[in-house]
Amino acid sequence: MNNDIHAFKLLFIEDEQALRENYVTYLKRHFIEVYEAEDGEEAYKIYNEKKPHILIVDINIPKMNGIDLLKKIRQTDHTTKAIILTAHSDVKYLLQATELKLTKYLIKPISRQELNDALNSVIKELLEFDTISKKTIHLKDTFSFDLKNQELFKEGELISLTNKERAIFSLLSSDITTTFTYDEITEIIWDQHGETGGIDAIKTLIKNLRKKLPKDTIKNVFGVGYKLQIN
Numbered sequence: 001m002n003n004d005i006h007a008f009k010l011l012f013i014e015d016e017q018a019l020r021e022n023y024v025t026y027l028k029r030h031f032i033e034v035y036e037a038e039d040g041e042e043a044y045k046i047y048n049e050k051k052p053h054i055l056i057v058d059i060n061i062p063k064m065n066g067i068d069l070l071k072k073i074r075q076t077d078h079t080t081k082a083i084i085l086t087a088h089s090d091v092k093y094l095l096q097a098t099e100l101k102l103t104k105y106l107i108k109p110i111s112r113q114e115l116n117d118a119l120n121s122v123i124k125e126l127l128e129f130d131t132i133s134k135k136t137i138h139l140k141d142t143f144s145f146d147l148k149n150q151e152l153f154k155e156g157e158l159i160s161l162t163n164k165e166r167a168i169f170s171l172l173s174s175d176i177t178t179t180f181t182y183d184e185i186t187e188i189i190w191d192q193h194g195e196t197g198g199i200d201a202i203k204t205l206i207k208n209l210r211k212k213l214p215k216d217t218i219k220n221v222f223g224v225g226y227k228l229q230i231n
Contacts, residue, residue, distance in 0.1 A: 006123055009033040011052040013043040013069070014085070015061045023056075026112075030119070040064025047073060048142040048155075052080065054122050059086040070100045075156065076136050076144050081122045085110060137173050139230050140214040145173055152212065164189055165209045168202075172218065172228040181225040202226075 010031045014020040015038045027034045035050055037043035039062040047055070055073075059066035070082055083104045103125065104118035137145045142155045150170045152159040161169065167189050171180060182199050189205070190197030206226060210218055219229045 005032055006030060007032050008053040008123070008126060009035070009050060010054040010056065011035045011037065011043065011046055011050065012056045013037045013040070013061060013066065014058045015039060040066065040069040043069055044072060051138060053126060054119075055080060055082045057082060057084050059084060067100070074100055076153070077138065081125060083118050083122065137176070137230060139217055143214055145169065147173060159212055161212070164205055165212070168205055169209060172226060176228045176230060179221045179224050179227040185225060
């Protein structure tokens with residue numbers, strides 16, 4: 001890496017405090033935001049809260065090892081880049097790691113140059129390739145929405161939606177850059193089914209749906225309609 005500061009968020013996960021602090025100090029010279037965790041459970045919590053673009057994960061960490069952590073993340077997220085650090089060169093670990101869509105698998109002890117090369121590969125992928133998930137939208141507070149099956153989850157637990165709640169949230173999720181007007185929502189949710197809707201019906205539906213979502217997920221654009229706000 002050169003001396004540029006990259007506009008990506010990075011999470012470094014390592015249980016050896018001195019080693020972690022050393023690397024985090026170095027990484028903060030090159031990335032706009034760097035977070036750290038000493039075990040898998042803490043790392044998963046930070047991952048859900050901060051949505052880092054890059055993970056550097058030691059396999060042998062407490063509470064949830066690095067392989068299990070990445071398996072859990074990959075259940076809904078195939079876009080966050082991952083580099084694994086390990087003292088193992090065992091084939092068993094290598095085979096498990098190949099299923100986790102890693103950018104690099106680095107064997108300890110790791111030189112600064114090896115880490116730099118791995119991070120350069122990650123940055124190249126992030127800059128040159130589309131990394132937006134086509135199947136899942138990640139919301140705040142560990143919520144996610146499966147676009148294909150139109151299902152809402154919190155930490156992997158299915159949240160019950162009515163048919164109209166599912167329909168309106170699927171509409172809003174179909175393009176997170178668009179504000180959908182009251183007329184567009186009415187046409188999709190009610191008119192196509194020969195039902196009668198309107199602004200009051202939409203407001204009631206949105207009010208009930210908001211109770212099942214993180215705060216401020218659905219934004220009201222005054223006088224126009226609604227849009228999804230995932231950050």
